[in-house]
Amino acid sequence: MKIQIISVVLLLCIYMQVAICKQRLDVLGLYPRSGDGWTEPFVKYTAELALKHISENTNLLNDYQIVIDWKNTQCDGGIALKQFIDALGKNQNQTYLVVFGAGCSVATSQVAVISYRYGLVQIAFASTAPNPGNNVLYPRFVRGVPSDLKAVPARARFIQQNNWKRVAIINEQDPIFVSSSHYMENVLDLLNVDYKVEDITLDGTVPLEQQVSILANNLRGYRIIIANMYEDAAIKLFCYLYKQKEKYLLPNIATWLFLGWFTDQWHDKQGVLVEVGCTAEQIATASNGALGFLVVHSKKHFMGQTNNNQVTIANRTTAELYQEYKELILERINNDTVRFDREFDVHDAYVYDSIWTLALAMQNASDEGFNLTEISQKQNLEDTNIFSKNSEFSSAVYNGMLYQNFIGWTGNVRFSGYERLNPQVQILEFVDGNLVYRGDCENIPYFDDFTEDSINSIMCSLDETFTYWNKETATDEINNMYTSEAIVALGVLLSLCIFA
Numbered sequence: 165m166k167i168q169i170i171s172v173v174l175l176l177c178i179y180m181q182v183a184i185c186k187q188r189l190d191v192l193g194l195y196p197r198s199g200d201g202w203t204e205p206f207v208k209y210t211a212e213l214a215l216k217h218i219s220e221n222t223n224l225l226n227d228y229q230i231v232i233d234w235k236n237t238q239c240d241g242g243i244a245l246k247q248f249i250d251a252l253g254k255n256q257n258q259t260y261l262v263v264f265g266a267g268c269s270v271a272t273s274q275v276a277v278i279s280y281r282y283g284l285v286q287i288a289f290a291s292t293a294p295n296p297g298n299n300v301l302y303p304r305f306v307r308g309v310p311s312d313l314k315a316v317p318a319r320a321r322f323i324q325q326n327n328w329k330r331v332a333i334i335n336e337q338d339p340i341f342v343s344s345s346h347y348m349e350n351v352l353d354l355l356n357v358d359y360k361v362e363d364i365t366l367d368g369t370v371p372l373e374q375q376v377s378i379l380a381n382n383l384r385g386y387r388i389i390i391a392n393m394y395e396d397a398a399i400k401l402f403c404y405l406y407k408q409k410e411k412y413l414l415p416n417i418a419t420w421l422f423l424g425w426f427t428d429q430w431h432d433k434q435g436v437l438v439e440v441g442c443t444a445e446q447i448a449t450a451s452n453g454a455l456g457f458l459v460v461h462s463k464k465h466f467m468g469q470t471n472n473n474q475v476t477i478a479n480r481t482t483a484e485l486y487q488e489y490k491e492l493i494l495e496r497i498n499n500d501t502v503r504f505d506r507e508f509d510v511h512d513a514y515v516y517d518s519i520w521t522l523a524l525a526m527q528n529a530s531d532e533g534f535n536l537t538e539i540s541q542k543q544n545l546e547d548t549n550i551f552s553k554n555s556e557f558s559s560a561v562y563n564g565m566l567y568q569n570f571i572g573w574t575g576n577v578r579f580s581g582y583e584r585l586n587p588q589v590q591i592l593e594f595v596d597g598n599l600v601y602r603g604d605c606e607n608i609p610y611f612d613d614f615t616e617d618s619i620n621s622i623m624c625s626l627d628e629t630f631t632y633w634n635k636e637t638a639t640d641e642i643n644n645m646y647t648s649e650a651i652v653a654l655g656v657l658l659s660l661c662i663f664a
């Protein structure tokens with residue numbers, strides 16, 4: 165009887181390749197399913213779609229089945245790290261071959277600084293901050309999405325195209341912004357643009373209100389401001405500038421160049437607003453006309469709306485992928501305990517392609533002679549050379565990922581260094597608390613070692629549908645009409661005129 169059952173299972177295995185017979189390849193999946201920060205609830209479902217398509221591909225991991233063990237990082241570095249440690253500690257009979265995630269840059273970098281010490285390669289689908297992005301500190305980290313560093317040459321080119329020669333840089337004190345500021349400073353040097361760097365910090369050591377006074381004083385006369393900060397810092401900064409009447413620094417007079425990943429309604433965060441004593445409307449008004457530079461591929465392309473009939477690695481066009489994705493997501497949304505505020509997140513396309521990258525790299529390692537069955541029966545803690553980044557398998561998977569070159573949902577998936585390549589940066593305008601598309605910078609160099617030539621070859625163009633930002637009057641010429649003393653002086657003069 166038993167023998168008969170075994171034979172039937174074996175026959176099924178041979179003829180149908182059913183999942184139960186396949187060797188599991190375990191992946192640890194970290195993503196911000198829910199929480200106070202940024203969330204990307206569809207990661208798991210999108211990965212499910214990718215795995216389904218991968219399993220249809222008869223040339224890919226035939227005897228294997230990728231199984232992802234999902235954990236919610238809540239977009240928090242500490243929680244992500246704890247999830248990682250717990251997963252490796254508690255599941256000692258399970259071997260993770262790769263870490264997928266963790267979503268927010270802070271969470272991703274926390275994990276990436278340690279995951280390689282467990283012999284694990286980590287591939288991210290959404291961390292766009294420059295950190296992590298350094299193959300000394302994060303030697304087994306692959307970015308499946310282009311990084312915000314691409315906004316550095318785009319913003320620099322935008323400055324150059326507008327003939328601005330004098331700019332201020334305001335950095336929130338966070339490694340993410342400080343490291344990208346160094347790139348920006350180098351590029352501005354290259355373009356002979358003068359700059360002054362100012363810092364703000366929300367760590368409580370100096371009250372922000374006081375920092376803003378100093379900042380406003382130091383930046384008197386500056387009209388072009390490169391702003392590297394999170395939404396909370398922007399809310400607080402704009403609130404104090406607005407309240408302290410340092411309005412000459414606000415975007416209706418100065419031009420602010422942010423990173424473009426602020427969420428819609430970013431200004432309406434009750435906790436932060438209460439702390440500083442501003443209303444959401446005041447922040448929306450104060451920020452109107454600022455510009456954001458967003459590193460993305462085309463959302464239209466991801467949604468299959470560009471008549472692109474190129475067939476992806478999944479033997480489906482982008483439109484077909486999006487259609488299938490939408491059906492799956494709708495079904496899952498209806499059954500999920502979490503209520504979702506959107507039906508598509510551009511990061512889903514990067515999730516999809518990153519899962520393919522991961523699978524293709526494992527197939528590559530197998531082709532290169534690694535026995536995945538044996539490797540997946542080892543244990544991360546015991547059998548890998550702990551505190552070494554030199555496990556041969558992780559090295560093979562890492563190089564295998566960076567070696568990939570295929571047509572995915574997001575277009576041509578290729579890497580340079582540790583990083584996903586991307587040719588385009590969108591320019592968005594802040595309009596009443598939302599970020600509205602106004603144009604693109606194309607032909608962004610595929611590397612971080614920028615030269616004057618590579619910056620010159622970028623083309624930034626804007627359509628003419630601005631609501632608040634006035635590109636005709638945006639200039640770095642210091643016009644005394646706009647300093648607050650001048651406004652007071654003008655007021656005095658006017659009243660003298662009236663009463664004279």
Ligand SMILES: *[C@@H]1O[C@H](CO)[C@@H](O)[C@H](O)[C@H]1NC(C)=O
Pocket residue numbers: 256257
């Ligand atoms: C791990 O494997 C060992 C030996 O196969 C077994 O005794 C133990 O119960 C397993 N632990 C878990 C948590 O599955």
Ligand SMILES: *[C@@H]1O[C@H](CO)[C@@H](O)[C@H](O)[C@H]1NC(C)=O
Pocket residue numbers: 479
């Ligand atoms: C791709 O899809 C088409 C139809 O959708 C099918 O005819 C073809 O066999 C598929 N090719 C592969 C390699 O699966």
Ligand SMILES: *[C@@H]1O[C@H](CO)[C@@H](O)[C@H](O)[C@H]1NC(C)=O
Pocket residue numbers: 495496499
């Ligand atoms: C949705 O949930 C119901 C009840 O738990 C279940 O019967 C159904 O199969 C689920 N549908 C999907 C698509 O998962």
Ligand SMILES: *[C@@H]1O[C@H](CO)[C@@H](O)[C@H](O)[C@H]1NC(C)=O
Pocket residue numbers: 535536537538
């Ligand atoms: C891989 O290892 C497994 C378990 O040790 C073994 O059964 C299998 O034959 C090996 N495969 C190859 C291709 O060597």
Ligand SMILES: *[C@@H]1O[C@H](CO)[C@@H](O)[C@H](O)[C@H]1NC(C)=O
Pocket residue numbers: 528529531532560563564567
């Ligand atoms: C696997 O990837 C390496 C790069 O790490 C590449 O040189 C090699 O040709 C690939 N092997 C196969 C079979 O594709």
